[in-house]
Amino acid sequence: MRLLTVLLLAAATGSLAGFLHSQWNTTGIREQFRPINPGSVTNLIGQLEAEEKEVVDGPIAVVVGSTEYDFGTMERRGVRSHTFVVRNDGTEPLTLTKGETTCKCTLSSLASDKILPGKSVEVRLEWTAREVGPTLQFQQTADVITNDPNNRLIQLVIKGNIIQSVMPKPESLTMNGLSSGEGITVKGKVFSYKETSEPLEIVEIEFLDETPEDLIDIELAALTREQVEQEPRAFSGQELTVHLKPGLPPGPFSFPVRLTTNLPDAPKVDVFLNGSVDADISIFGKGFRVSREEGSQHIGTLDLKTVSSAEGLETSINLVVKGAYREMVEFKVKEVDPASHLQISLGEPMSIGNGKTIHHRLSIKIAPDAKQINRRGGNLGTPARILLETSHPFLKEVSIEVLVSVAR
Numbered sequence: 001m002r003l004l005t006v007l008l009l010a011a012a013t014g015s016l017a018g019f020l021h022s023q024w025n026t027t028g029i030r031e032q033f034r035p036i037n038p039g040s041v042t043n044l045i046g047q048l049e050a051e052e053k054e055v056v057d058g059p060i061a062v063v064v065g066s067t068e069y070d071f072g073t074m075e076r077r078g079v080r081s082h083t084f085v086v087r088n089d090g091t092e093p094l095t096l097t098k099g100e101t102t103c104k105c106t107l108s109s110l111a112s113d114k115i116l117p118g119k120s121v122e123v124r125l126e127w128t129a130r131e132v133g134p135t136l137q138f139q140q141t142a143d144v145i146t147n148d149p150n151n152r153l154i155q156l157v158i159k160g161n162i163i164q165s166v167m168p169k170p171e172s173l174t175m176n177g178l179s180s181g182e183g184i185t186v187k188g189k190v191f192s193y194k195e196t197s198e199p200l201e202i203v204e205i206e207f208l209d210e211t212p213e214d215l216i217d218i219e220l221a222a223l224t225r226e227q228v229e230q231e232p233r234a235f236s237g238q239e240l241t242v243h244l245k246p247g248l249p250p251g252p253f254s255f256p257v258r259l260t261t262n263l264p265d266a267p268k269v270d271v272f273l274n275g276s277v278d279a280d281i282s283i284f285g286k287g288f289r290v291s292r293e294e295g296s297q298h299i300g301t302l303d304l305k306t307v308s309s310a311e312g313l314e315t316s317i318n319l320v321v322k323g324a325y326r327e328m329v330e331f332k333v334k335e336v337d338p339a340s341h342l343q344i345s346l347g348e349p350m351s352i353g354n355g356k357t358i359h360h361r362l363s364i365k366i367a368p369d370a371k372q373i374n375r376r377g378g379n380l381g382t383p384a385r386i387l388l389e390t391s392h393p394f395l396k397e398v399s400i401e402v403l404v405s406v407a408r
Contacts, residue, residue: 060090061148063156064120071160074129075265081126084156088115090148096121099143099153129162136162165194166261168271169231173242175275179323180394183246188271189223191234196263199236204260208270211255216273217243218257242273246324247394250279250293280325281395285317297397301383304364304404312368319360325392326358334397335387341370341406344386362388366406376403 064085071080088094094115115121125142139159146152173186192200202220207213223237231237255273283291283300290301307313321329330349336342347361364386374381384402 057092058090059088059092059094059115059117059146059148061094061096061146061151061154062087062089063154067155068157068159069125071158073161073163076129076162076164077268078265079126079128080158081124082158084123084125085120086115086123086144086154087120088117091117093117095147096123097145099145101142102140123156125156125158127158138162164269165265166190166192166200166263166269168240168259168269171270172272172274173240175244175273178244178248178275178277179246180248180250180277180280181246181324181392184244186242186244188240188242189227189231189237190240190259190261190269190271191223191228191231191237192261192263193233193235194263194265195235198262200238201262202238202259203262206258206260208256208258211257211273212248215245215247216255216257217245219243240271244273248277249394250277252276278322279395280321280323280392281329281390281398282320282322283317283398283400284320286315288317293395297399298395299399299401301401301403302364302386304366304402306405306407307366307370309370309372309406309408310368312370313366314363316361316363319362319388319398320352321358321360321392322356327355328391329358330391331360331362331398332389333386334389335385337385338373338375341366341373341404342384342386342402343367362386364402366404370406372406372408374405376405377401380405 064087067084069082069084071082074080086094086096094117096113096115123144127140129138137159138161139157141158142156144154144156146154168188168190170188173188175184175186178184190200190202199222201222205218207216219241221239221241223239227239228234228237253273253275257271257273259269259271260267261269279291279293279298281298283298285302287303287305288300289303290299292299302317304313304315319331331346333344333346336344343365345363345365347363350359350361351357352359375384377383384404386400386402388398388400390396390398
């Protein structure tokens with residue numbers, strides 16, 4: 001239609017210019033009119049034709065609505081999802097492929113990876129709010145790769161605020177300096193900061209990861225009004241009494257415990273039991289340089305260096321026992337290698353520090369004129385060994401690796 005209008009306008013303009021030119025020449029008026037260039041009219045017509053016929057070949061990816069979704073607020077550990085719609089406004093099929101996502105956002109499904117011209121497909125995005133409250137901004141992304149040459153990458157964004165209506169105080173219950181034979185009782189609280197028709201209750205306790213459920217007992221009790229009023233903005237709460245039984249191996253520990261509440265919007269909260277267990281048996285002495293525990297065995301290394309066969313050697317180390325079983329622990333020599341060179345004896349136990357620790361002296365003797373040996377490990381021979389048996393209920397053996405050479 002526009003093309004026809006231009007043609008008529010050009011013809012009319014030409015006729016009018018010719019008429020005026022002839023009229024003004026006959027009246028003697030010397031007005032100069034620049035004649036219309038036929039080429040410019042042709043260019044204009046071509047441009048309009050191109051505009052009217054402008055149709056892009058190939059797929060065109062269009063996200064219906066917006067590439068961003070603001071979910072407002074949600075509870076920590078809550079799971080949400082949103083469905084975006086991608087439409088193909090092109091002339092050829094549009095393909096979609098899952099790209100990279102941030103660690104807190106999952107592109108859970110594509111209804112179809114190929115969209116015909118004029119058709120649409122749903123792209124579902126799911127996320128879990130894991131940040132710690134009370135209020136934090138949350139923004140994560142997911143990429144969708146397309147075959148649209150002008151829009152190869154569609155980045156979908158979800159954002160909002162995360163709140164936590166139920167929180168433990170403290171979040172971690174700490175128990176340091178324990179003995180393998182000792183238990184401990186600690187207390188904590190869980191508060192609800194959301195006003196609800198029912199007070200906070202804990203309906204399930206779940207021990208996560210490798211938490212030793214058989215060594216942990218948890219008692220629950222509703223907080224009194226006076227206890228709740230001591231926590232700002234709290235409406236109700238529960239008291240946790242955690243009993244940790246004896247039997248944990250030496251070393252640090254961190255046990256996560258998940259509590260399920262009766263609140264529909266804030267159903268779960270985690271409490272961590274952190275601490276460390278000290279070894280009940282320690283070894284001290286000149287040349288003793290390594291000490292650790294593996295399972296029911298205490299392992300150490302004693303370096304006696306090079307001993308003169310003419311002089312021999314007499315030395316000792318101390319086995320120090322503490323904890324609830326210190327009074328009952330006894331040691332007995334179980335194995336010596338080589339027995340031809342190492343003479344082992346145990347002294348009487350001595351109480352130190354008002355009975356807090358018991359010391360057992362382990363004497364080691366290499367007699368003069370002993371044969372030459374090399375037991376220093378690696379290319380220098382297998383290390384010698386002293387194996388002691390104990391009456392400790394958890395640490396059954398003490399294994400001491402001895403590095404020694406006997407030379408002239």
